[in-house]
Amino acid sequence: MRFNYLRDSAPEALEYLRLGRIPEALRTPLAALITAVLVVGAWCAIEQMLLSQARNELRAQTFRLATSKVTLAEVRLRKTRVEELLAVDSRLRDIRRSGATLAHRLADIANHVPSRAWLTSITRVKEGLEIDGQADGLDGLGQTVVDLMSSSVAKSPDLVRAEMQDRGRSRNVISFVVRVGERR
Amino acid sequence: MLTGTILFGVGLGVVWWPTSETIATIKAQAKILYDEANQNEADARRASQLLAVAKRIADDVRRLSGQNSQSATTAATLALLARDAAIHRIDVRSIVPVPVTSASPAPVVSTGAAAPFTGAPLEITVRGRFRDVLSFIADLPRHDVLLDVSDVDLAAIGESPSRPKLNATIHATVFRYQAVTGDM
Numbered sequence: 001m002r003f004n005y006l007r008d009s010a011p012e013a014l015e016y017l018r019l020g021r022i023p024e025a026l027r028t029p030l031a032a033l034i035t036a037v038l039v040v041g042a043w044c045a046i047e048q049m050l051l052s053q054a055r056n057e058l059r060a061q062t063f064r065l066a067t068s069k070v071t072l073a074e075v076r077l078r079k080t081r082v083e084e085l086l087a088v089d090s091r092l093r094d095i096r097r098s099g100a101t102l103a104h105r106l107a108d109i110a111n112h113v114p115s116r117a118w119l120t121s122i123t124r125v126k127e128g129l130e131i132d133g134q135a136d137g138l139d140g141l142g143q144t145v146v147d148l149m150s151s152s153v154a155k156s157p158d159l160v161r162a163e164m165q166d167r168g169r170s171r172n173v174i175s176f177v178v179r180v181g182e183r184r
Numbered sequence: 185m186l187t188g189t190i191l192f193g194v195g196l197g198v199v200w201w202p203t204s205e206t207i208a209t210i211k212a213q214a215k216i217l218y219d220e221a222n223q224n225e226a227d228a229r230r231a232s233q234l235l236a237v238a239k240r241i242a243d244d245v246r247r248l249s250g251q252n253s254q255s256a257t258t259a260a261t262l263a264l265l266a267r268d269a270a271i272h273r274i275d276v277r278s279i280v281p282v283p284v285t286s287a288s289p290a291p292v293v294s295t296g297a298a299a300p301f302t303g304a305p306l307e308i309t310v311r312g313r314f315r316d317v318l319s320f321i322a323d324l325p326r327h328d329v330l331l332d333v334s335d336v337d338l339a340a341i342g343e344s345p346s347r348p349k350l351n352a353t354i355h356a357t358v359f360r361y362q363a364v365t366g367d368m
Contacts, residue, residue, distance in 0.1 A: 040199055047203040054210040061217035068224035075231040082234055085241045088300060088361070092248035095332040095359060096325050102333050103322035110314060121339040124355075132339075 105153040105182070112151040116140035120175075128181040129154065134165070137172045145178065154180035249361035250330040257360055260329045265308065268327075272320040274312040277351075281306055303332070303357040310352050311341070317352045330359040 022030065106122065109131065113119055117135035124130075131148075135141040141162055148157040160177040251257045262279075269276045282305035310317060317338070325331045337353040 044199045044203075047199055047207075051203055051207050051210075054207045054214070058210050058214040058217070061214045061221060065217045065221040065224070068221045068228065071228045072224045075228050075234070078234050078238065079231065082238045082241065085238060085245060089241050089245050089248070091301065092245060092330070092361070095330055096248060099325040099331075099333045100322040102336060103318040106321075106336070106338070107318055119338070119340065121337065123337045124335040 108151055108153045109148070109180070112147045112154070114140065114143045114147050117144040125179065127179060129179070130160070131178045131180060132175070133178070134173055134175050136174075138162075138174060141174050141176050144176070148178065148180060151180075153183050155183050156181050245361075245363075248330075249363070250328045251360070254360065257329060257358060260327075261306075261331065261358055264324070264327050264329050264331070268320055268323055269310070272312070272316045272323065274310045274316055274320045277309040277311055279306065279308050300362045301330075301359045302362065303359040306331075306356045306358055308354040308356060310354065311349060312352070314338075314350055317350055321352075321354060324354075324356070330361060332357045332359060 109122065109129070110119065113133065116137070117133055117140050119131060119133040121132040122129055123132075133144070135144055141159075145157050145159060148154055158179045160179050162174050162176040165173040165175055251260050265276050265279065268274070310320065312320065317336075321333055321336060324333055333354060333356045335355050337355075339351045340349070341351050342349050
């Protein structure tokens with residue numbers, strides 16, 4: 001279709017779109033509707049952008065958390081290994097100290113035997129230690145029991161047996177057995 | 185007025201309200217993940233010093249663990265007893281591996297944290313003065329053999345109560361430490 005602006009009248013299609021064709025009463029609502037559509041559309045686009053940003057952030061944090069969980073699992077594994085090593089180290093140290101600990105216990109018991117008594121044997125029994133010895137008279141034996149009570153490694157000395165020896169007339173030698181518990 | 189109402193109503197009801205709710209939920213979820221990841225990363229950073237600790241403990245375990253082959257342990261035990269007996273003026277009278285019985289099967293294999301230890305019980309009978317026996321016992325576990333002294337039975341011999349000689353039966357266990365893969 002040929003159209004000359006100078007000579008031809010406006011085409012019919014354009015005539016329909018001309019503002020003058022829209023009734024006066026509809027113009028404002030129409031403008032409001034178009035404005036509403038444009039504003040809501042823009043608003044919607046902005047909200048979608050914000051939503052997309054939030055989703056990206058969530059995705060990034062999910063990935064970061066997954067990575068940190070893997071790292072943490074490795075750390076926990078390493079920690080377990082260190083704890084196992086620590087238990088082994090502690091056991092080794094106990095073994096290395098075992099002789100000194102036992103010697104200290106025996107020395108402490110020996111140091112808590114008064115000069116009027118002497119030991120003949122120390123044996124481990126189920127309840128603790130059984131100490132065999134000899135004492136100069138009943139008071140020497142009593143002093144032995146009292147002294148053993150103050151020992152830091154033996155507790156609750158208990159007299160098992162005491163027996164007079166017929167060895168000399170000048171001394172009343174008593175052989176005895178005392179049972180003590182062990183303080184750890 | 186009508187335009188404003190339409191804008192507000194459509195925007196609020198269709199666009200803003202549901203999207204902002206979704207964004208808020210996603211952001212809250214992302215914040216939780218962020219905090220958790222931060223916590224994990226902080227834990228992992230703190231645990232980085234575990235490597236240094238593990239190395240220190242592994243070095244200590246290596247230093248304390250002694251011989252780990254059966255024949256080398258036996259040879260080292262005999263050499264140790266000979267050397268310590270000479271140093272502490274002690275007579276070693278017998279060395280008896282505790283026989284295998286159904287009630288007490290040997291070798292002793294420790295369980296739990298001390299699982300890498302394999303032990304062979306041993307009874308060592310020595311003779312000497314009380315102080316010498318004690319220093320001998322204290323010194324035994326300090327060398328290249330992993331020897332755990334559990335207890336000792338002492339019995340006086342001879343008739344001199346002032347400086348009696350003792351017969352000491354030392355109950356010990358010779359351990360071998362088998363390093364767990366990765367701890368050395």
